[in-house]
């Protein structure tokens with residue numbers, strides 16, 4: 001970026017671009033600017049990906065902090081408003097084809113079609129919602145670790161916030177769950193290097209009412225500025241229709257829902273496989289599909305562990321404990337998810353099993369997070385552990401293992 005002074009947009013600029021720059025200037029000057037994300041980079045620099053621009057107060061002067069996100073590193077520079085405007089006027093539409101402007105009262109999405117047509121859409125935030133954003137922290141340019149912003153329009157469309165932008169009390173647990181889930185996803189996306197990819201495909205199996213699916217799409221496209229395709233797969237057609245209607249209404253291009261059974265769903269080229277509370281062995285089908293398509297991240301929060309419970313054989317010494325149904329259920333759950341984690345390890349994934357949200361918010365609080373290893377490792381020891389556990393508990397059938405064996409045979 002070169003320094004130059006030009007606070008006013010040139011008269012030859014497209015009217016929509018003029019409007020965009022005017023609103024950016026006004027937001028900056030009235031301390032209402034929250035953030036500008038400039039993305040869809042088309043230029044010659046193989047490293048450069050996107051810019052995240054925020055106001056910053058430096059030695060009593062307001063400037064704009066440009067976080068330049070490159071493939072392998074980030075850089076921050078601060079610029080005066082005229083310098084920043086000149087740079088953006090030169091770059092938008094040429095090297096960057098998308099800009100998302102967030103102020104404390106509205107959001108603007110600026111895009112350029114392949115033929116160079118300028119598209120500008122505006123979304124006015126509700127007054128109550130704006131209060132949250134009204135005080136823009138200008139004291140430093142460190143990005144806030146807020147993963148989901150309460151003002152996002154999809155939250156209202158899905159009934160998590162009301163018309164004033166407040167969280168609907170009955171949805172507060174779901175709201176906390178979504179935030180935690182996005183926090184976990186955000187770390188995994190950074191660690192696997194997916195934050196640096198140009199195109200990302202996410203599949204969410206058993207998407208239901210799709211709170212999470214919308215949040216994932218919004219995080220990847222708006223917060224990270226990535227080009228993401230997110231597909232929710234759901235058995236129930238009415239939910240699919242409802243979610244597609246909401247995605248179209250909110251102009252979320254790239255977010256779509258398909259009616260289907262995860263057991264028969266054919267998927268290819270998935271980078272992130274998600275299954276949040278997909279019932280019983282639907283989780284196994286989803287994990288197997290994630291492994292088979294080579295997903296870099298597999299995230300699931302299993303529920304209804306029915307398959308292993310009737311098969312369990314435990315040593316007689318445990319019978320006074322397992323006479324209580326709840327303990328038998330807990331044992332079946334531990335074994336089911338433990339075997340899932342080991343099978344993921346054996347198929348090239350570093351895997352963690354942890355409580356992702358406190359029990360107070362949901363009883364379905366276990367997360368299996370698997371991140372694909374860069375290099376394969378010898379899996380002999382893990383396979384032995386799986387065989388020993390199955391023999392100990394007398395397990396004859398574990399769906400994930402069966403599916404993986406079938407897909408390995410089919411690939412041979």
Ligand SMILES: C[S@@+](CC[C@H](N)C(=O)[O-])C[C@H]1O[C@@H](n2cnc3c(N)ncnc32)[C@H](O)[C@@H]1O
Nearest residue numbers: 206207208234235260261262276277278279282
């Ligand atoms: C408990 S809900 C979870 C919804 C969503 N993932 C969430 O956490 O908010 C599980 C959803 O999975 C869907 N489902 C169950 N089995 C499925 C299958 N085999 N294929 C696709 N969807 C399935 C159900 O219809 C339901 O909407």
